[in-house]
Amino acid sequence: MDQQQGVTPSRSLLWYWEAFYLVTFAAALVTVWLQTDDPVWARASSTALVLATGGWYLAHRPSVEADPALPRPVAVRWLAVMLALFLGAIAFVGDAAWVTPALISQAFWLLPSRLAAPTVVALSFAPVLRDALLSRDDLGTVVSNLGPSATLFCALGLLLGYFIAKLGEHIDRQAELIASLEASRAEVARLSHEAGTSAERDRLAREIHDTLAQGFTSIVALTQAAESELDTDPPTARRHLALATTTARENLAEARAMVNALTPSALDAGSLADAVRRQAYRFAEETGTATTCEIEALPKLRTAAEVVLLRATQEALANVRKHARATAVTVRLSVVDTEARLEVTDDGAGFVVDAATGFGLHGMRSRAEEAGGTLDIHSGPGEGTTVSLEVPA
Numbered sequence: 001m002d003q004q005q006g007v008t009p010s011r012s013l014l015w016y017w018e019a020f021y022l023v024t025f026a027a028a029l030v031t032v033w034l035q036t037d038d039p040v041w042a043r044a045s046s047t048a049l050v051l052a053t054g055g056w057y058l059a060h061r062p063s064v065e066a067d068p069a070l071p072r073p074v075a076v077r078w079l080a081v082m083l084a085l086f087l088g089a090i091a092f093v094g095d096a097a098w099v100t101p102a103l104i105s106q107a108f109w110l111l112p113s114r115l116a117a118p119t120v121v122a123l124s125f126a127p128v129l130r131d132a133l134l135s136r137d138d139l140g141t142v143v144s145n146l147g148p149s150a151t152l153f154c155a156l157g158l159l160l161g162y163f164i165a166k167l168g169e170h171i172d173r174q175a176e177l178i179a180s181l182e183a184s185r186a187e188v189a190r191l192s193h194e195a196g197t198s199a200e201r202d203r204l205a206r207e208i209h210d211t212l213a214q215g216f217t218s219i220v221a222l223t224q225a226a227e228s229e230l231d232t233d234p235p236t237a238r239r240h241l242a243l244a245t246t247t248a249r250e251n252l253a254e255a256r257a258m259v260n261a262l263t264p265s266a267l268d269a270g271s272l273a274d275a276v277r278r279q280a281y282r283f284a285e286e287t288g289t290a291t292t293c294e295i296e297a298l299p300k301l302r303t304a305a306e307v308v309l310l311r312a313t314q315e316a317l318a319n320v321r322k323h324a325r326a327t328a329v330t331v332r333l334s335v336v337d338t339e340a341r342l343e344v345t346d347d348g349a350g351f352v353v354d355a356a357t358g359f360g361l362h363g364m365r366s367r368a369e370e371a372g373g374t375l376d377i378h379s380g381p382g383e384g385t386t387v388s389l390e391v392p393a
Contacts, residue, residue: 017109021102025054028098035093042092049089050099056081057106075111079119082106086123090130097127104157117158124154202366214318215251218286219244221321243286272306273298273333276313276342280331283317289329296334305391308371309333309342315360316344316387324348324385339373339390350383364389 032046060070060078070078086103089096100123107119222244229237273295284291301309313331320326326348334341361377364387368375373391 024102031095031098032093038093046089046092046096049085050096053085070110120157215247218247275310276333279313292330294332304371308367308391312364312389315364320346335393338393340393342389345386347384350379350381350385353377353379
C-alpha cells in the first residue's frame with residue numbers, strides 16, 4: 001500500500017469492520033471487569049481509557065467517499081493519543097490488551113504503511129513491556145512467558161495488515177474498473193446518439209429528396225410550361241396549372257406525413273400498386289412521355305419494403321425526367337420467388353454507371369440495403385437505362 005494511501009471502504013465493508021471493533025471493545029471491557037484481583041478504581045480507569053480509544057477512532061472515522069488515510073500530522077497525532085490511551089488502559093488492567101485487534105485494524109485503516117507496521121509491533125509487545133515494568137518477575141521470566149505469544153500476535157497483526165492492504169488494492173482496482181466501464185458506457189451512449197442522429201439526418205435527406213424536392217421540381221416545370229402557354233394554348237396551360245396544384249397538395253401531404261413520422265401519404269391512401277400506378281400516370285401526364293405500367297398481383301408486403309419500392313419508383317422517374325430525354329418508359333412491379341422486384345426502363349441517353357455520384361442513386365441504394373434488398377443499374381451512353389430493385393417480400 002502506498003505510503004499516503006489507505007483503503008477506501010465501501011459502506012457495507014465499513015459496517016462490517018466497525019461491528020468487529022464493537023465486539024472487540026465489548027470483549028475487552030468484559031475481560032477487564034472479570035479481573036476481580038484488580039481494584040474497582042483500576043478497572044474503572046482502564047474501562048474509561050478503552051472507551052476513550054473508541055471515541056478517538058470515531059473522531060477520525062474514515063469516510064466512504066474518500067481515502068481514509070489521515071494526513072501525516074493528523075496521523076502522528078492520532079497514533080500518539082491512541083498509544084497513550086492504550087498504554088494507560090493496560091497499565092491499570094493488563095487484560096485490557098484484548099482491545100488490541102481493533103486498534104491494529106484501525107492503524108491499517110487510518111495510517112500510512114510506514115507508520116502502520118511499527119504500530120502493530122508496538123501494540124503487540126506493549127503487554128510485555130507493561131509486565132516487565134510492573135510485574136515482580138524478572139525480565140527473562142516475563143519475556144519467556146509473554147514473548148512467544150506477543151511475537152505470534154505481532155505476526156498475525158502484520159498479516160491482517162497485509163490482507164487489508166490487498167483488500168484496499170482490490171477495491172481501488174474495482175473502483176477504477178467501474179469508473180472505466182461507466183466512462184465507456186457514456187462514450188457508447190454518446191456515439192450511439194451521434195450515429196442515430198446521423199442516420200435520422202440521412203433518412204430525412206432521402207425523404208426530402210425523394211418527395212418534396214421532386215415535387216417542387218415538377219411544380220416549377222409545370223408553372224413554367226403554363227406561363228409559356230397562357231397566350232397560345234390556354235386549355236393546356238390550365239391543365240398544367242391543375243397538375244401543379246395537385247402536386248403541391250401531395251407535397252403538403254408528404255410534408256405532414258414526414259413530420260408525423262407516418263408512412264408515405266401515397267401508401268396511406270391506398271395500396272402499393274395504386275401508388276406506383278399513380279406515379280407512372282402522373283409522370284406521363286406531366287412529361288408527355290409514353291409510359292407503360294405493368295403491375296402483377298402482389299402479396300401484402302412489409303411497410304418498409306413498400307416504402308423502398310415507392311421511393312425508388314419516384315426517384316427513377318425523376319431521373320428520367322431530368323436526365324434521360326427518353327421517348328418511352330416502362331415501369332414493372334412483380335414478385336419473383338420471395339423477392340418483390342421493381343424495374344424502371346427507359347430508352348433515353350443513358351450514362352456511365354460507375355461515374356454516377358448523384359444523391360438520388362445513393363439514396364436508393366441505401367434504402368434497398370436497409371430493407372435487406374439490392375439495387376442494380378444497367379446503362380451506358382445511348383443505351384437507355386434499367387433500374388432494378390429487389391427487396392424481400
